Amino acid sequence: MAALNLIADLFCLKAYFDIIDTEKESKRGKIMKNYTRAFFIGIIFMFAFSNLVPGEKKFQTLNLKEELTIGASETDSNQMFYYLTGSFTDPDNNFYLLDKGNSRIQVFDRDGKFIRTIGKNGQGPGEFESIAAGAIFDRKLILAADDSLLRVNAYDLKGDFSSSFKIKGKVSDLICSPANKIYLAYPDAEGRIIHQYDIEGNLINSFGSLKEKDLLVFNDVVKMSQDETGNFYVAIRYANRIQKYDPKGKLLKEIEADLPFTFEHTPAKDKGYEARAVFLDLACDGKDVYAITAPQLPAQATPEEAQQALKAGNYLIIFDQDLKQKETYKLPYLVLALSFDNFKRLLLCDMDFIFHVCQPLPQRLF
Secondary structure, eight states, X not given: OHHHHHHHHHHXXXXXXXHHHHSOSSHHHXXXXXXXXXXXXXXXXXXXXXXXXXXXXXXXXXXXXEXXXXXXXXXXXXXXXXXXXXXXXXXTOOEEEEEGGGTEEEEEOTTSOEEEEEOOBSSSTTOBSOEEEEEEETTTEEEEEETTTTEEEEEETTSOEEEEEEOSSOOOEEEEOTTOOEEEEOOOTTSOOEEXXXXXXXXXXXXXXXXXHHHHHOOOOEEEEEOTTOOEEEEEGGGTEEEEEOTTOOEEEEEEOOOOOOOTXXXXXXXXXXXXXXXXXXXXXSSSEEEEEEEEOOTTSOHHXXXXXXXXXXXXXXXXXXXXXXXXXXXXXXXXXXXXXXTOOEEXXXXXXXXXXXXXXXXXXX
C-alpha cells in the first residue's frame, strides 16, 4: 500500500508540473495557475500524510457466508451458552462446543441437532471447573483440559468418562496430532510453552520459549495450531508475537506482529484509557494461519467499556506458512475463538455466545 501511495504522489507531482509548463503567462493564466497549484499540492499532501502520519487504517469488513448457527435460542437450554471458549470436531464432523461458563461440553451433529452434554460443574471425576480447550485423540477419545483443576479429562465418543491426568501448568490450548501425540500450551517456570504428554499423563517433552520480559510481566496466554506437515504455529497473546516450530520443536521463525485495532470512537477512549491489540486465538487450515485480534483495555475499565472496545476493533489476520501477512479483515461480529472443521469451514465462537459455521474463504480474497 505504501508503494501505491508513493506512485500516486509522483504521478500527481508530474501532472502538476506538466500543467504549469503548458499554462500561458496571462493574468487569467496566473490565476488558474494558483488554483491548479493549490489543488495539486493538496492532493500530494493527502497522499504523503497518509504514509507519514500514524493513524487508524481502514480494512474491509469480511463477508462471512454462514451455513449454520447454534446458540440463538432463548428457550432451548441446550443452546443457552455462557462463554464459549472454543470448538472442535470429530471424524463424523459433529461439533463440540466448550461452554466454559456452564462447565460443560455441548455436542451437536453436522446439521446443528443437539446430541449430548459432556461433564458438569464440580471437582469429581469427569467434572469441570473451567474448560480451556479440547480435541479428539486417536479418533476415539474426547480430551478436555481444565485450567483451574490443572487436569485433562478423557471421555469416549459417547461422552462417558474414561480417565484423567494431571498437568503442570495453567493450560490455554490443546491439540492432538495425526500421530496421536497430545500437546498442551502453557508457560512453565523455565519459559517453555508447548508440552507433549502421553494419554497416561506422562510429560514426554517440552519446547518453545517466552522472552524474559514476557515471564516478568505477563501470565501469558498461548494459542497454537499445526499445519499439514506438523509444524506448530504459536500466538503469544500479550506479546503480539507469532512463532513457528518444526515437529521436533525447533524454532523456525518468529515475528512481532503489527496488530490493527479500532479504538477512537468508544467511551473508554473519552476517559483517556489506552488500549493495545492482542491475539485472541489462532488456527491453521492446513495452508494458511488465521489469527483473531482485538483491543485490550486496562484493568480499571468496566466490563461494558471493555466489550464496546472489543466490538469496535475485532480483526482477522491471515498469514502464510512463512508468517508473511497476506490480508487483514474487520470481522462483522465479535469473535473470541476460531477453528476449522473437516471441510475447512470456519468455526467461530462470538461474544454473544453464538457458534457460527461459515464457508471457507475464497482464495481470491487473499
